[in-house]
Amino acid sequence: MKQFKLKEKKTFIKILKEPPVEKKKTNVSRIVYLLILFFVLTMVVKRIYNGNVTIFADGQIELPKQTINFPNDIKVIDIYTEEGKTVCEGDTLFKYKILRDEIDQANLESKNQENSWIIKERLSINKKIELNKILISNKSLNLKQINSNINTSESLLLGGLHSEYNQYSHLKDVESKIRSEILYLKEEIKLLLNHLNLLIRNQQNYLNSTRSTSEIYNRLNYFIASIDGVISDVFYEENEICFKKEEMLTIHQLKDASVITYFDTNEMDHLNVGDEVSVLFPDGNVQQGRISKFFVSTYALPSEFQKKYEPTERNIVAQVVPQSTADEKLWQKFYKMNVRVEKSRYNLF
Template identity: 30%
Template sequence: DRLFFVILLTWFLFYFGHRMYKAYAQIIVNGQVMLEKMSVNFTDEIRIKKMMVEEGDEVVAGDSLFSYVVETPGLNRLDKIYNKYDGNNNWFLREKMAVTRQIQLKKSDRQGINTLIQLKKEELEALKKRVYLGSELSHKIEPVKTKIQELENEKSSLTSEINVLYDYLQRLRQQEMLAISMNQKAIEEELAAKSAFESLVLYYTTPITGLIGQIQKQENEVCYQSESVMTIHKLGVIKIKAYFLPEHANDIAIGDEVTVVFEDGSKSKGLVQNFYISTYPMPPEFQKRYEPTTRSIVVDIVPKDEYEAENWLSYYKMSVKVVKSRFKMLQ
């Protein structure tokens, strides 16, 4: 029993000692692994024409990221001309095919009527012979003549319709030639506008090597003077933004060593590079829900050496815990 009591007492002393150490000897705060970044913005209003990168792409200094034009009063007119001609207008072809088909059908109908007229005329001649011989009555001749006349009238009507269609087809061909001529002018105007427009297109090249961050503007969007097109994160210049409470201000000094605990449980060493006395709202992901906005002191923490810096890159944009000892001797 005495041994059990000693073990239990030792465990309680260790547990409460550890809790007291963490509560009073250590400061544990939230942080996020960040790369130093630059914003891409302009002194003039510009319109993005073509975006050549996506978020997360790695770029090298000198790479073209996007093309753009500076907004000017005459730019919209050039842009409209540039995109006006579509080259897909085949209405004349469809209409000519339809008219030609109608002509063929009406010619076929007329040929059929010609055949009927010929048959009726033969029937009329045979009927006249029988009447002459007295085997048929003469009153049967008149209906056949009437039918032949009706067929002749129908044939004449079809011929007139065919002639009208031929005239329309001829006008279509003339209009098509005129349209081709006009389209040729439109094409020439488009090519001239394209040449003038392309002379205004500029390309933005990155001055640094890094990763493409958030892209705020898409193709054909206007970027105003106060806005940013995108952000570029500098490779190799990695740090952690840590958020200390205002009451920790006296425990922070440039050059202090801290322990960084990543989400997978691995640990690393870093140094306080800079901190900002003014307090800033803590990022939403570190705020407690339904509680007033907490303000914090932002602290920049850099890797202790190159090995640590290379290790931090794999945790880019991840949340971390930053552990800072209150006592120099415990760092």
């Protein structure tokens, strides 16, 4: 076979070098534009999703509490507790004394006036009874004299002295009249005595009432705790006056924490007892809860949730409790703080 050989002579074809390819410059403006567009679209989609799928509501963490107040003004004598102190049922919290208010003072003055009238009336009745007794005594003496004269006239008539008849008849009329007057005075004394007994009973009732009322206002009282809990507020100090219906102190129980949630009235059809919700706390923590109950009527939205310069809104108020009892301590730490509550508008499962 014939061997094939390449020519080894130098070629006259020149090779041209390709120019270097320039790298494309990054279009920063386009990237920024795309990022902004993506962010806007994400926010729009999220807003549309949340507006149609998620229900948002404001709420506050609440704990069961007992507020101590009184129907009368009181003077605080001694306080045996302080804010933040744990108390148990049966502990003595403070010593106080009940004060008279204007109504009690007016009632006392009215009773005093009534008692003064009773005293005057008793004196008047006793005086009248004594006068009647004197009149009865005098009339009885007159009656004896008249009876003696009647006996004398009867003896003369029996002796045949008929001229004594007119005198005898007159004496009998006088006797009858005196007897009637004595009887009337005795009956009047009976009525006066009955009235006097009634006044005595009324006065005794007044004295008993005054005595018991004085005991109430002069007695030192002790307030005993009826629940276990923590003293959260003490509004008055020793020797200060706590006016009626004002809070003296507040005891909070460290259990059964819940969220009082204010839902928009338009969401009524999507809310039911037992529905699960998410509770977003101020520290960013999210806990699961459930709606335990709804309150009977709608309530005005608290001022901290109310938008400024807008009409006051009324909302459906629900109580949300922790889904797990283990989360309750976390809820207690945020007492009286605002939280955000979220719920799915539709129950998919």
